[in-house]
Amino acid sequence: MTQADVIVAGGGSAGIAAALTAARAGAHTLLIERGNRPGGMGSLARVHTFCGLFHPDVSRPWAWLNPGIPEEIGRHMMERTGQTAPDLMGRVYVLRQSPELFASLAAELCARESSLNCHHGVAWTGLLRTETGWELDLEEAGKRRRVACRALIDTTGDATGARLMNPAWLQPRPARLYRPACIASLTSVGGRRDDSWHLSMAAMLAHAVRQGELPNAALGTAFRNATVNAEMFVTVDLDAGGTAWDPLDAQHHAAVLQEGRAIIQSLWQWLRANHPDFADCPPPSHAEELGVREGSCYSGDHLLGGDDLASCRRFPDEVALAGWPMEKREDARGPKFRYFDRPEPAGIPAGCLRRQDAPGLFFAGRCLSADHEALASVRVMGTCLATGQAAGRMASAWVAQSP
Amino acid sequence: MPAAITADAVLQLLHGEAIVESDEPLAADTDLFACGLDSLALMRLLVAAEQAFGRRLPPAEISRARCATARALADWLNAQPVEVPAS
Numbered sequence: 001m002t003q004a005d006v007i008v009a010g011g012g013s014a015g016i017a018a019a020l021t022a023a024r025a026g027a028h029t030l031l032i033e034r035g036n037r038p039g040g041m042g043s044l045a046r047v048h049t050f051c052g053l054f055h056p057d058v059s060r061p062w063a064w065l066n067p068g069i070p071e072e073i074g075r076h077m078m079e080r081t082g083q084t085a086p087d088l089m090g091r092v093y094v095l096r097q098s099p100e101l102f103a104s105l106a107a108e109l110c111a112r113e114s115s116l117n118c119h120h121g122v123a124w125t126g127l128l129r130t131e132t133g134w135e136l137d138l139e140e141a142g143k144r145r146r147v148a149c150r151a152l153i154d155t156t157g158d159a160t161g162a163r164l165m166n167p168a169w170l171q172p173r174p175a176r177l178y179r180p181a182c183i184a185s186l187t188s189v190g191g192r193r194d195d196s197w198h199l200s201m202a203a204m205l206a207h208a209v210r211q212g213e214l215p216n217a218a219l220g221t222a223f224r225n226a227t228v229n230a231e232m233f234v235t236v237d238l239d240a241g242g243t244a245w246d247p248l249d250a251q252h253h254a255a256v257l258q259e260g261r262a263i264i265q266s267l268w269q270w271l272r273a274n275h276p277d278f279a280d281c282p283p284p285s286h287a288e289e290l291g292v293r294e295g296s297c298y299s300g301d302h303l304l305g306g307d308d309l310a311s312c313r314r315f316p317d318e319v320a321l322a323g324w325p326m327e328k329r330e331d332a333r334g335p336k337f338r339y340f341d342r343p344e345p346a347g348i349p350a351g352c353l354r355r356q357d358a359p360g361l362f363f364a365g366r367c368l369s370a371d372h373e374a375l376a377s378v379r380v381m382g383t384c385l386a387t388g389q390a391a392g393r394m395a396s397a398w399v400a401q402s403p
Numbered sequence: 404m405p406a407a408i409t410a411d412a413v414l415q416l417l418h419g420e421a422i423v424e425s426d427e428p429l430a431a432d433t434d435l436f437a438c439g440l441d442s443l444a445l446m447r448l449l450v451a452a453e454q455a456f457g458r459r460l461p462p463a464e465i466s467r468a469r470c471a472t473a474r475a476l477a478d479w480l481n482a483q484p485v486e487v488p489a490s
């Protein structure tokens with residue numbers, strides 16, 4: 001049986017940061033990812049901006065919020081995409097990112113670490129507790145095997161460990177999960193896409209929906225510029241059955257992805273026919289994964305709440321900083337923001353990443369211990385990189401301390 | 404002559420459809436973009452306004468100024484011919 005010091009399950013933003021951190025601290029680390037490449041939502045679902053990387057005070061020049069991996073990845077992304085500063089969007093700084101570059105950058109950084117092994121195309125399907133740590137069942141191309149570790153970091157976004165071992169470690173499911181979305185890239189888009197471009201696009205789409213030329217669901221569409229000039233991303237927020245939406249129901253999940261792609265496809269056809277900037281636009285390149293904003297979360301020693309964030313609360317044992325406003329996307333009304341009371345960061349304490357009764361288990365990213373409202377802030381990729389890094393530190397320290 | 408659409412009627416629509424959220428009550432001249440009117444909310448606002456007031460807002464005419472306040476929206480709506488009976 002393969003034996004590692006630390007296993008990181010889930011290779012999204014949080015998992016990449018956790019694995020790099022643990023490996024750099026000297027722990028023999030294994031990163032397990034179901035998809036064919038790293039990046040999670042930031043590559044497989046084509047989420048294309050890094051939020052939460054910067055200090056929330058936009059009256060001052062932009063500054064990195066969490067040192068270490070979040071800054072390292074942010075700097076690499078800026079360099080490789082030719083950006084010299086983040087974009088100022090209203091009351092926040094954001095960095096445009098390329099999903100392909102994010103995946104290749106993560107793979108490169110991981111390959112440089114001699115004590116880190118990455119396995120893609122491998123699903124984590126079972127969990128056992130042993131005297132010295134944990135054993136995980138893995139499935140790869142129909143074959144099962146078991147690996148053991150002393151510390152386990154769950155960065156699957158869905159609290160897989162809790163669901164496999166003890167549902168009592170899960171937080172109760174909120175009445176309504178944040179909406180999922182489908183993203184695609186559009187290339188060879190002409191025109192200068194400034195503020196008035198976006199306004200007139202909104203007016204055209206609203207008009208087309210009113211005329212019955214586009215489905216009602218097209219009202220959930222948002223466009224964003226990519227890091228390359230003639231490329232755009234189109235994101236369609238989906239109702240997905242409202243309160244019935246369950247991202248962990250494979251059939252429901254697949255149906256929503258299909259529905260999202262169909263909306264984007266009809267949107268593309270309509271744009272090609274009606275908008276001069278899209279006359280030469282080839283068919284959309286769809287993300288392979290549905291964008292899931294909320295799955296299930298752990299209930300840890302501390303439950304981070306919306307009020308903790310809004311009041312910029314700090315903790316003696318904080319391990320990362322949050323700075324993104326709570327961006328709640330619950331219904332067709334679009335996002336509702338709850339900003340922090342002051343333009344200052346809030347702390348995320350170590351207790352959000354562990355449970356006393358599960359020693360050697362850590363969790364980070366969008367399945368850490370935060371309530372529904374706080375998750376609307378801490379789920380962004382910049383913050384996931386920071387909490388992943390913190391979990392990597394906690395896990396390697398755990399391994400170093402335990403006999 | 405159809406009755407002119409007032410800024411108050413637009414405000415009522417904004418509230419009724421919960422297009423934007425604001426800590427202070429919205430007034431005829433409140434900057435809607437500052438209250439979080441983004442492209443998603445704007446699309447819903449345009450569809451709702453066309454439906455409620457029976458006018459068609461020409462997409463080519465849109466500008467930030469025309470949507471920035473309830474008063475500006477009322478003016479823009481009033482400049483359009485009545486197309487279908489208001490619902």
Ligand SMILES: Cc1cc2nc3c(=O)[nH]c(=O)nc-3n(C[C@H](O)[C@H](O)[C@H](O)COP(=O)(O)OP(=O)(O)OC[C@H]3O[C@@H](n4cnc5c(N)ncnc54)[C@H](O)[C@@H]3O)c2cc1C
Nearest residue numbers: 010012013014034040041051124157181291292365366381
């Ligand atoms: C539509 C949409 C728009 C968003 N917009 C932004 C934005 O603009 N800016 C921003 O910063 N954030 C945005 N987010 C949020 C952000 O993308 C995610 O919350 C973030 O990527 C979560 O990172 P993570 O590492 O916790 O999880 P994920 O990125 O979800 O990574 C989890 C990984 O675990 C793997 N995995 C899951 N289960 C298993 C298993 N059993 N075995 C093996 N591997 C497994 C998955 O394949 C995945 O790669 C958006 C999200 C969505 C859905």
